[in-house]
Amino acid sequence: MMSLLMLFVGLGITFIVAHFLMPGIYYIMAVRWLRSSNEVGHKVGLGIDPPFxxxxxxxxxxxxxxxxxxxxxxxxxxxxxxxxxxxxxxxxxxxxxxxxxxxxxxxxxxxxxxxxxxxxxxxxxxxxxxxxxxxxxxxxxxxxxxxxxxxxxxxxxxxxxxxxxxxxxxxxxxxxxxxxxxxxxxxxxxxxxxxxxxxxxxxxxxxxxxxxxxxxxxxxxxxxxxxxxxxxxxxxxxxxxxxxxxxxxxxxxxxxxxxxxxxxxxxxxxxxxxxxxxxxxxxxxxxxxxPREYRQIMLYEAYLHLINPWLFIIGLALLVVSALHGAVIPIALLLIGLALLSVRFFRTWVITQVILVVAAIRNLWNKELVWRKIEK
Missing domain, CATH: 3.90.550.10 (Spore Coat Polysaccharide Biosynthesis Protein SpsA; Chain A)
Incomplete structure (x- = not known):
């Protein structure tokens, strides 16, 4: 039982760390792209005969x-x-x-x-x-x-x-x-x-x-x-x-x-x-x-939308189960996480991950290709 509990703790921490690590790496890459000398392109004038x-x-x-x-x-x-x-x-x-x-x-x-x-x-x-x-x-x-x-x-x-x-x-x-x-x-x-x-x-x-x-x-x-x-x-x-x-x-x-x-x-x-x-x-x-550059972008984004949210949910579930069985480290991590929810960025991130998981599940029976209109 103790070995299984330690396995849950280890996997839970690993999944949570991986969940936050990969978006962090992509964000750093994005900031570097913005600061690089590469430009979007050179916007041209429309001239006297702009396209229809x-x-x-x-x-x-x-x-x-x-x-x-x-x-x-x-x-x-x-x-x-x-x-x-x-x-x-x-x-x-x-x-x-x-x-x-x-x-x-x-x-x-x-x-x-x-x-x-x-x-x-x-x-x-x-x-x-x-x-x-x-x-x-x-x-x-x-x-x-x-x-x-x-x-x-x-x-x-x-x-x-x-x-x-x-x-x-x-x-x-x-x-x-x-x-x-x-x-x-x-x-x-x-x-x-x-x-x-x-x-x-x-x-x-x-x-x-x-x-x-x-x-x-x-x-x-x-x-x-x-x-x-x-x-x-x-x-x-x-x-x-x-x-x-x-x-x-x-x-x-x-x-x-x-x-x-x-x-x-x-x-x-x-x-x-x-x-x-x-x-x-x-x-x-x-x-x-x-194009290689586009493949890099799409593979990262596919990971962030399709896989990364599940690492968070599974890791969180493993830590909760471990905490319920008295493991000290998961209890401390969960308390830290609850405290961090007071930070707007962290709270926004967590909610977004939950939305992605709910959306993935909902896609199994309703892809919302013709959706109910929501007034703005």
Missing amino acids: VSVIVPTYNEAGVIIQKLNNIYSQDYPKDRLEVLIVDSGSTDGTVELVHEWIKGHEDVNVRVIEEGIRMGKAHALNTALKYARGDIIVVTDADSLWLPDSLRNAIAWLMSNGVGAVSCSKIPRTNRDIETEYRSYYGLLRLAESRRFSSAIFHGELAAFKRELLEKIGGFPKDVGADDSHTAGFVSMMGYRAIIPEDVKCIEYVPSRGYWMWRVRRAQHLIQHFSRFLKYMLIDNRNS
């Missing part, structure tokens, strides 16, 4: 935000004669489509079209429907309940014109009163910028995701069998040797829900787990010729 851009906005019962969204796109510092907006609606019942048509009547200097699917079949399906009607050389996807800064679109397109760049997304500015979300975003945002400096970001954002149309067509459009369609599409672009970056000067405002926040976090985690699970297979089996 199709902005796709998938909607489902967005009556509360759609006018604000249209006004936000309209106010962008980008030539309106080189821009079209495609509203692809998936069976809204709250008057979203009627509001769009009313808005169009007062803004005839920009081309806005409404595509009605009639039934909700998931975001990726809506995007692929809109792609059939889009005329732009650049395809920009954006969520209806997010906003861009005035120069976000111009800067994104300028970066997309840089050599070797195939996709561009945005840095997020969260609008929330939740400390856990702002703390999480500070760490998360640094990684996205650092990975872009290295080669490509492992995660893209639905608030603004811009792609060269020719690359979208090569990969067959947006994937319909994985929740993180934006990140997954950017991943395919990167595997072809193009960079999928998040520059510092492309910023979007993300509204974080006050009600349903935890379900929102779990759903997003589910989609990222689907994304990294699929790409782990691509990297290790199907496509070993992807």
Whole structure:
């Protein structure tokens, strides 16, 4: 019994140490990438003939935000004669489509079209429907309940014109009163910028995701069998040797829900787990010729999302069992951990690991490809 207890203690400590060690190493690497002389690239000017851009906005019962969204796109510092907006609606019942048509009547200097699917079949399906009607050389996807800064679109397109760049997304500015979300975003945002400096970001954002149309067509459009369609599409672009970056000067405002926040976090985690699970297979089996820098990023991120949270949960469980049997060291470690929960960063980290584990379990029966709308 004593030997088994010592084994539990040893394994528990090993798992907990490994859990915190690997993210720490990756964070140090990310800071070095940010401080290195390697730049994201050289943003070019748009010139006198900027590319024609199709902005796709998938909607489902967005009556509360759609006018604000249209006004936000309209106010962008980008030539309106080189821009079209495609509203692809998936069976809204709250008057979203009627509001769009009313808005169009007062803004005839920009081309806005409404595509009605009639039934909700998931975001990726809506995007692929809109792609059939889009005329732009650049395809920009954006969520209806997010906003861009005035120069976000111009800067994104300028970066997309840089050599070797195939996709561009945005840095997020969260609008929330939740400390856990702002703390999480500070760490998360640094990684996205650092990975872009290295080669490509492992995660893209639905608030603004811009792609060269020719690359979208090569990969067959947006994937319909994985929740993180934006990140997954950017991943395919990167595997072809193009960079999928998040520059510092492309910023979007993300509204974080006050009600349903935890379900929102779990759903997003589910989609990222689907994304990294699929790409782990691509990297290790199907496509070993992807850029070395991107393989390094994706393998680290896959580990952090798929394996590392379980080390924490299993290690914690072993320490709890050992403590219940009177082992002194696990009791001391658990008391230290409880004290550290008063530190916002540590508390945020622990909650994030629990969310990832819950999301992995929930993916076993519901992948949330068509999800219940959460108001923000």
